[in-house]
Every structure is written in structure tokens, then in C-alpha cells.
Amino acid sequence: MSYTPRAVAGMLGIAPTTLRTWDQRYGLGPSTRTEGGHRRYDEADVAVLRRMVVLIGQGTAPASAAVLARQEPSARPARRHAPMGVDEAAKAQRGFLAAAKRLDEELMLDLAAKLLTDHGVVSVWESVFMPSMVELGDIIAERGQGVEIEHMASSSVLQALRDVPRATGPGVLAALLACAPEEQHVLALEALGAALSEEGCQWRNLGARVPPEALCDAVARLRPSVVLVWAHRADLAELVPLAELATRTTALLAVAGPGWAGVALPPSVHRPGSLGDAVGLVLGRV
Known part of the structure; x- marks a missing residue:
């Protein structure tokens, strides 16, 4: 082109x-x-x-x-993290949840930082952070209380993810991340961004509630290798201009989140099933 x-x-x-x-x-x-x-x-x-x-x-x-x-940018060597065993993950989750229920933000931040340093974003997200947030959500649904616990836990995870060093220097923009219009859940996108940082990839996150025209304009201007849009409900996913994006960019288009289940997707649009799959999709493209 x-x-x-x-x-x-x-x-x-x-x-x-x-x-x-x-x-x-x-x-x-x-x-x-x-x-x-x-x-x-x-x-x-x-x-x-x-x-x-x-x-x-x-x-x-x-x-x-x-x-x-003119020089091709050299990717930063990815750090090899120690694998997290089942027992270790269960212990870490119990510790994080206990700190969350006490609203102990300092301890949550310390635990999150150590886990990310030792085991990496993908392993910690899938084994500790995501299960913990699901459990806190279940507690709220069952008891009708505990929103403050979920909010502080989410804030602590977000801060820990944003503390992962970003890739610097000139280079191809590996991924542009965005939420569907009216979508406000950004934590999973921040996890993907942090995981890409660990791999030395450059990325940008447009954040929550991205209007269709703003997403199309950003894609045209930034020219990312991959565009990934998150949605947790189908009615929000259906607002994403996938067909228009497909005609306006050569980037690989991908979607993520439970909102895409059952939504008809163009054949060219990918739907990674996990954080690890999404990271692999971006790395395979760049």
C-alpha cells in the first residue's frame, strides 16, 4: 500500500x-x-x-x-519470569484478597509489585488479579455490599500495572488499545499494555468510552500494527465500527472481552481468548 x-x-x-x-x-x-x-x-x-x-x-x-x-529499532530483550505454580497462585490470591478486604492499599501495592516482578504480567493477571476481581464481584452480587473493596483493589492493580516500565525510543507502534463506545472497564487493556511493555513493544491506550469517529481517526493517524477493542457487553461491542476500520487500515483488527461472545465478526477480525493469546497475537504481527 x-x-x-x-x-x-x-x-x-x-x-x-x-x-x-x-x-x-x-x-x-x-x-x-x-x-x-x-x-x-x-x-x-x-x-x-x-x-x-x-x-x-x-x-x-x-x-x-x-x-x-533509518536503523531498525532493536527490541528490548524480554525478561524471563519464574512460572507460578498452582499452590503459589492460590496463596498469592488469598493474600491479595485479605489485604483488599481490610482496605490495605499499601499492602496490595506491595504484593502486586512483587508478584509482577517475580512472575510477569500475564501469569499474575491470569492466576491472581483476574480471579481476585471476579471473587470480589461475586461478593458484591451476593451480599449487596463491598463496592469500596472492589474499587480499591482495582485501583491498586491498575497502579501496579502502570508501574511496569514502558518501552522507549523510536519504533513501530505495536498496538493501539481502546474501549468500545460507552465501555468504562479499562483494567484488562492496562494489563495487555503492561504485558506488551515487558516484551519491549510500544503501545497506546485510548481508554474508556472511545467514540467510533475518534477511534477511526486515531488509527489513521497512529498507524499501529494491531488495533484491539475491549467490550464487556454485547450492546457496547456492537457500537464498534469494525467494518469501517477494516476499510481504513491495514492493521490487524482484534477484539477482546466477554461482550463479543455471540457477536458476528468479519472474517478478518481476531478474538484472542486470553491475555496470553492477545500478547502472542501482537508479537506475531510485529
């Missing part, structure tokens, strides 16, 4: 004259031209220019940024 200079400038948020300057001064031009001599940029050209924009934004001089932008 190829793009005109004006289209590329719009994606990157720069002026078309800047593209022309970078071509003339630093050789960051398009790979092809039409028979009429018009410039056309391919995906690789856009990736180099995106790295150029990021480097300049970080304060690198344009000439140096042009040299670095």
Missing part, C-alpha cells in the same frame, strides 16, 4: 513541506514514484518517518535523528 505526501503528513502530524525538506536534506524520501513523477511512500517509508518524528520530539538534532531513524 502506498501513500501520497499529503496523506503521510496527515498521519504524522507534520507539514508536507517538512517531508520535502527531509527528502532533500537527509534522503528520507519515498521509495517509489508514479509514471508522472509523483512521490509515493510505502509502509517502510512511513515507519522511518515516524521514528524521525519521535526522535526530533525527544530533542535529537534532525541530522542525527535521520541517521537513527
Whole structure:
């Protein structure tokens, strides 16, 4: 797929004259031209220019940024975490729930940070955090109380996930994450982002209640490798403009969350069944 200079400038948020300057001064031009001599940029050209924009934004001089932008970014080596056994996971879950029921935020944060450091996001999310949040939700449903416990536990998990170091430096945007319109549950997306950070991938999260037009505009501008949308109810999932996205981007489209169960999806849209599957989907694409 190829793009005109004006289209590329719009994606990157720069002026078309800047593209022309970078071509003339630093050789960051398009790979092809039409028979009429018009410039056309391919995906690789856009990736180099995106790295150029990021480097300049970080304060690198344009000439140096042009040299670095041509270099393929090296992925940060993924840390190998110790596997979490069944007994260890059960013990960790009991400890986290006990701290939550006492509203002991400091202990929850300490436990979460240690678990993530020792075992990694995917293992801890699937073995401790998610089961704990489900149990707290069941308690609220049965007893009609305990909302404050769930909120503080969720806040502690969110903070621990956001403390996972993000990948830095120029590089391809591996994933753009977003909630369906009116969807307010963001914790699972934050877990995916933290897991991608552990793998050295760059990602962005648009957060809760993303309007359809805003999602389409962000995808067109950021050019991610993967777009993943979360929904916990079918009526919210059906508001996501999957068909329009499929016509406007070459990114791999994916959906996640219980809201997609039973929703008819275009053949090109993927639905990973777990956090680990979602991470694998993104890594396979990039």
C-alpha cells in the first residue's frame, strides 16, 4: 500500500513541506514514484518517518535523528519470569484478597509489585488479579455490599500495572488499545499494555468510552500494527465500527472481552481468548 505526501503528513502530524525538506536534506524520501513523477511512500517509508518524528520530539538534532531513524529499532530483550505454580497462585490470591478486604492499599501495592516482578504480567493477571476481581464481584452480587473493596483493589492493580516500565525510543507502534463506545472497564487493556511493555513493544491506550469517529481517526493517524477493542457487553461491542476500520487500515483488527461472545465478526477480525493469546497475537504481527 502506498501513500501520497499529503496523506503521510496527515498521519504524522507534520507539514508536507517538512517531508520535502527531509527528502532533500537527509534522503528520507519515498521509495517509489508514479509514471508522472509523483512521490509515493510505502509502509517502510512511513515507519522511518515516524521514528524521525519521535526522535526530533525527544530533542535529537534532525541530522542525527535521520541517521537513527533509518536503523531498525532493536527490541528490548524480554525478561524471563519464574512460572507460578498452582499452590503459589492460590496463596498469592488469598493474600491479595485479605489485604483488599481490610482496605490495605499499601499492602496490595506491595504484593502486586512483587508478584509482577517475580512472575510477569500475564501469569499474575491470569492466576491472581483476574480471579481476585471476579471473587470480589461475586461478593458484591451476593451480599449487596463491598463496592469500596472492589474499587480499591482495582485501583491498586491498575497502579501496579502502570508501574511496569514502558518501552522507549523510536519504533513501530505495536498496538493501539481502546474501549468500545460507552465501555468504562479499562483494567484488562492496562494489563495487555503492561504485558506488551515487558516484551519491549510500544503501545497506546485510548481508554474508556472511545467514540467510533475518534477511534477511526486515531488509527489513521497512529498507524499501529494491531488495533484491539475491549467490550464487556454485547450492546457496547456492537457500537464498534469494525467494518469501517477494516476499510481504513491495514492493521490487524482484534477484539477482546466477554461482550463479543455471540457477536458476528468479519472474517478478518481476531478474538484472542486470553491475555496470553492477545500478547502472542501482537508479537506475531510485529
